[in-house]
Amino acid sequence: MSDDDNSPISAREARRLFAGLKAAPALVLAVSGGPDSVALMWLAARWRRSLVRGPQLNVVTVDHGLRPEAAREAREVKRLATELGLPHRTLRWRGAKPKTGLPAAAREARYLLLVQAARAVGASHVLTAHTRDDQAETLLMRMLRGSGLAGLSAMASVSERDGIVLARPLLDVPKAQLIATLKRAKVGFADDPTNRDTAFTRPRLRALLPQLAAEGGDARTLVRLAARLARANAAVEVLADGAERFLRLRDRDVAPQAGVRSFEASAFAVLPEEVRLRLLLRAIAALGHEGPAELGKVETLMSALDRAIAAGPRAAANGRPVLKQTLAGALISLAGGRIHIAPAPARRRKGA
Numbered sequence: 001m002s003d004d005d006n007s008p009i010s011a012r013e014a015r016r017l018f019a020g021l022k023a024a025p026a027l028v029l030a031v032s033g034g035p036d037s038v039a040l041m042w043l044a045a046r047w048r049r050s051l052v053r054g055p056q057l058n059v060v061t062v063d064h065g066l067r068p069e070a071a072r073e074a075r076e077v078k079r080l081a082t083e084l085g086l087p088h089r090t091l092r093w094r095g096a097k098p099k100t101g102l103p104a105a106a107r108e109a110r111y112l113l114l115v116q117a118a119r120a121v122g123a124s125h126v127l128t129a130h131t132r133d134d135q136a137e138t139l140l141m142r143m144l145r146g147s148g149l150a151g152l153s154a155m156a157s158v159s160e161r162d163g164i165v166l167a168r169p170l171l172d173v174p175k176a177q178l179i180a181t182l183k184r185a186k187v188g189f190a191d192d193p194t195n196r197d198t199a200f201t202r203p204r205l206r207a208l209l210p211q212l213a214a215e216g217g218d219a220r221t222l223v224r225l226a227a228r229l230a231r232a233n234a235a236v237e238v239l240a241d242g243a244e245r246f247l248r249l250r251d252r253d254v255a256p257q258a259g260v261r262s263f264e265a266s267a268f269a270v271l272p273e274e275v276r277l278r279l280l281l282r283a284i285a286a287l288g289h290e291g292p293a294e295l296g297k298v299e300t301l302m303s304a305l306d307r308a309i310a311a312g313p314r315a316a317a318n319g320r321p322v323l324k325q326t327l328a329g330a331l332i333s334l335a336g337g338r339i340h341i342a343p344a345p346a347r348r349r350k351g352a
C-alpha cells in the first residue's frame with residue numbers, strides 16, 4: 001500500500017489485514033463514527049461474511065459526554081451496524097472530566113470501557129482503526145517531546161491490556177484508502193471537528209504533515225522510522241532481560257527479600273546506560289505504586305546513583321545509605337554496595 005494510493009481496500013487486501021483474527025472467538029470493533037472506524041466496521045463485516053466460520057463481531061461506541069453531537073453519531077453507528085447485521089452498544093463515560101489533560105483522560109476511560117465490553121461478550125480482542133497517518137502523527141508528537149526509544153517506536157500493531165488483545169489491523173493503511181473504500185461503498189461517516197481543533201497538539205501537528213511530506217518526510221517514511229526504532233527497542237529489551245539474569249546469577253548467595261529488588265552496585269555500574277535505565281524503570285514500575293516513572297526522572301536518578309557508586313564505599317557513613325530517593329512511589333537506595341528498590345512508605349498527609 002502506498003501513500004498516493006487512493007484506491008479502496010479490496011476484499012483480498014482485507015483478508016490479509018484480518019488474517020490473524022480468524023480463530024478469535026469474538027471481536028469488539030471500536031467505532032467512533034469517524035471515517036477510519038466506520039471503514040474498519042464495514043471491512044470487518046465484509047470479511048466476516050466471506051468466512052464460513054469466524055469470530056463474532058460486536059461494535060462498541062463510547063460516548064465521552066463531551067460533545068452534544070456524540071449521541072447522534074453513536075445512533076448513526078448503531079444504524080449502520082444493524083444494516084451490516086452486527087450487534088452494537090453505546091457505552092457512556094460517566095467519570096469526572098478533568099480540566100487539564102482531557103484527551104488523555106478520555107482515552108484512558110475509553111480503553112477501560114472497551115476492554116470491559118470485550119470481557120462481557122467473551123471477545124479476545126478489541127480492534128481500533130488507527131491508520132498509517134495516526135502512526136506518523138504519534139511518532140512526530142513523541143519526537144517533539146524528546147521521548148526515548150520505547151516511545152519513538154510509536155504504536156504497536158498488537159498489544160495487551162488486562163488480558164485483552166488490542167489490535168490495530170489498519171496501522172499500515174493510509175487514511176485516504178479508507179475514505180476511498182467508504183466512498184465506493186456509499187457509506188457516510190461523521191466529521192469530528194475536534195480533529196481540527198488547534199487547541200490540541202495532535203491537530204496542530206497533523207496540519208504540519210503536508211509540509212513535512214513536501215520535504216520527503218511523508219507518513220510512509222515516518223512510519224518506517226518508527227518500525228526501525230521499534231526493532232531496536234525490542235533488541236534492547238532482550239538485552240535488559242539478559243542483564244537481569246546476569247545480576248540474579250551474581251546474587252545466587254544473597255537471600256532474597258520479599259517485595260524488594262536489589263542489585264550489586266558494581267555489577268550494575270558496568271552495564272550499558274540504556275540497559276541500566278531499563279532495569280531501574282522495570283523495578284520502579286513493579287514495586288512503586290504510582291505507575292511508570294518519567295524517563296527524564298529516571299535519568300536524573302541514574303546519574304545520582306552513578307556518582308554515588310563511583311564515590312565508592314568510603315562515602316558511606318556508619319553503614320547508612322549513601323543515596324535514598326523516592327520516585328513514582330518507589331524507594332531507591334544505595335547501601336552496603338547494593339542498590340535496593342522497594343515500595344515507598346505511604347506519604348503522610350498534611351496535618352496528619
Ligand SMILES: Nc1ncnc2c1ncn2[C@@H]1O[C@H](COP(=O)(O)OP(=O)(O)OP(=O)(O)O)[C@@H](O)[C@H]1O
Binds near residue numbers: 061107127134
Ligand atoms: N468514541 C469512540 N468510541 C469507540 N471507539 C473509538 C472512539 N474514539 C476513538 N475510537 C477508536 O480509537 C481509534 C483512534 O481514535 P483517535 O485517533 O481519535 O484516538 P486518540 O484519542 O488519538 O487515542 P489513541 O490513538 O491513543 O487511541 C479510532 O479509530 C477508533 O477505533
